[in-house]
Amino acid sequence: MKAYTLEAANAYIVDNLDRVNPQFKPDIHFSAPIGWINDPNGFVYFRGEYHLFYQYYPYGSFWGPMHWGHAKTKDFVSWEHLPVALAPDKDYDKDGCFSGSALVKDDTLWLMYTGHIVHEDGRVSQVQNIAYSTDGIHFEKIEENPVATGDILPPDLIAADFRDPKLFEKDGHYYAVVAAKHKDERGTVVLLGSDDLRNWHFESIFLKGEAHQGFMWECPDFFEVDGQAYILVSPMRYQETDHDFRNLNSSVLIAGRVDWEKKEFLQESVSELDHGHDFYAPQSLLDDKGQRIVIAWMHNWGRTVVPHELGHGWACNMTLPRILHADGHQLRQEVPEEVLASLPRIQLGDEVASTGYLEMEVKDNLVLRLGDEDDYVEFGYQDGLVFIDRSHQKMDISGEEAWPISRRSVEIEAQQLQVIFDKNSLEIFVNKGQESLTSAIYLQGKKTLQQVK
Numbered sequence: 001m002k003a004y005t006l007e008a009a010n011a012y013i014v015d016n017l018d019r020v021n022p023q024f025k026p027d028i029h030f031s032a033p034i035g036w037i038n039d040p041n042g043f044v045y046f047r048g049e050y051h052l053f054y055q056y057y058p059y060g061s062f063w064g065p066m067h068w069g070h071a072k073t074k075d076f077v078s079w080e081h082l083p084v085a086l087a088p089d090k091d092y093d094k095d096g097c098f099s100g101s102a103l104v105k106d107d108t109l110w111l112m113y114t115g116h117i118v119h120e121d122g123r124v125s126q127v128q129n130i131a132y133s134t135d136g137i138h139f140e141k142i143e144e145n146p147v148a149t150g151d152i153l154p155p156d157l158i159a160a161d162f163r164d165p166k167l168f169e170k171d172g173h174y175y176a177v178v179a180a181k182h183k184d185e186r187g188t189v190v191l192l193g194s195d196d197l198r199n200w201h202f203e204s205i206f207l208k209g210e211a212h213q214g215f216m217w218e219c220p221d222f223f224e225v226d227g228q229a230y231i232l233v234s235p236m237r238y239q240e241t242d243h244d245f246r247n248l249n250s251s252v253l254i255a256g257r258v259d260w261e262k263k264e265f266l267q268e269s270v271s272e273l274d275h276g277h278d279f280y281a282p283q284s285l286l287d288d289k290g291q292r293i294v295i296a297w298m299h300n301w302g303r304t305v306v307p308h309e310l311g312h313g314w315a316c317n318m319t320l321p322r323i324l325h326a327d328g329h330q331l332r333q334e335v336p337e338e339v340l341a342s343l344p345r346i347q348l349g350d351e352v353a354s355t356g357y358l359e360m361e362v363k364d365n366l367v368l369r370l371g372d373e374d375d376y377v378e379f380g381y382q383d384g385l386v387f388i389d390r391s392h393q394k395m396d397i398s399g400e401e402a403w404p405i406s407r408r409s410v411e412i413e414a415q416q417l418q419v420i421f422d423k424n425s426l427e428i429f430v431n432k433g434q435e436s437l438t439s440a441i442y443l444q445g446k447k448t449l450q451q452v453k
């Protein structure tokens with residue numbers, strides 16, 4: 001078997017960069033130099049910069065044994081790629097360093113991640129591990145690893161699905177919300193606790209979902225914005241409704257309150273965080289200005305990976321970061337000012353070469369078309385729904401859904417649309433981010449923007 005090390009990964013990246021075809025590689029959205037990425041990990045503000053780690057397989061444009069890629073930015077406009085931070089090089093993470101998060105303590109950057117282990121007999125274990133760095137670049141996995149295994153879980157949780165710890169601090173204690181699978185097939189978030197980040201114990205079942213809310217809740221996050229508590233989860237197979245949760249894997253926002261005596265989250269309302277085709281596994285950070293910022297993977301499991309099909313040597317990217325504001329039980333998502341300011345303004349009739357920004361007041365139904373005569377996407381506002389429709393895009397994107405997925409929409413009374421274009425995407429923010437729709441698009445001809453209705 002191939003030995004996965006940091007040295008091998010970093011050398012491979014440098015030696016193979018010229019194999020990457022940048023035709024659809026985004027300009028303003030984060031993507032890796034080469035290879036496959038999925039979830040954002042370890043999203044954190046450290047020593048004046050935003051650090052982003054990510055699920056990474058550098059050796060192909062498809063999912064493989066997971067490493068953690070790493071980059072940082074001051075403004076979300078330009079990113080600096082850093083050496084790969086974690087490779088699956090220990091017994092306790094030998095089949096992948098799966099998703100996790102970061103926390104700053106004593107000017108040191110701590111990571112907590114899941115070690116994925118496939119035993120010889122095919123059984124799977126997922127365990128939680130810790131690594132830290134004093135320079136923000138090189139990480140040391142601690143001797144105590146694994147710091148939490150399935151053995152600490154109550155017996156009705158399945159140890160093979162115990163992953164994606166998201167760290168937070170409260171009243172001088174450290175906690176992690178972690179995804180776990182309940183035997184009755186309901187999504188569950190467990191809470192682990194620690195006084196020093198090295199020794200961990202089971203605290204509670206923080207939240208257990210209802211039967212229609214999906215059988216596994218990946219990548220939980222827990223935070224407060226303006227005093228309102230939220231959980232973000234990425235459920236597999238949340239029951240679809242007419243317009244919502246229509247991706248097999250959704251990103252779901254649960255608002256509620258925490259009973260800190262019992263360490264239980266009480267859910268009060270549920271909504272889909274983004275209504276496009278490609279928004280999964282969002283993760284948030286808190287910065288020095290007190291801003292809660294979220295970023296997500298701009299893709300969805302089970303869907304055609306276009307750059308891979310085309311042999312372009314890379315696959316997938318992140319959404320734009322969004323600053324979150326409490327809006328009742330919902331969250332309003334705002335793209336940072338610096339990001340918007342860096343984008344060329346687009347008008348109807350313009351050709352969109354790569355990135356662009358369009359702002360429009362909405363008075364009536366409105367259908368916009370981006371592309372050329374026989375290869376285009378449409379988006380706009382019709383009969384109380386803001387929508388993105390990929391059905392006229394020539395490059396077919398199929399999924400595992402048993403229902404049509406070319407069109408996604410959200411019910412809302414729209415007054416304003418903000419649209420951000422990149423080489424392979426459309427992101428629409430309605431009424432200054434009250435709702436959003438994020439979709440990858442792959443148009444091969446000229447991308448002219450027109451109003452057709």
Ligand code: FRU
Pocket residue numbers: 038039055066098099114163164218219281
């Ligand atoms: C979510 C996910 C996580 C897991 C990771 C593996 O997209 O399935 O649950 O840790 O991806 O790459």
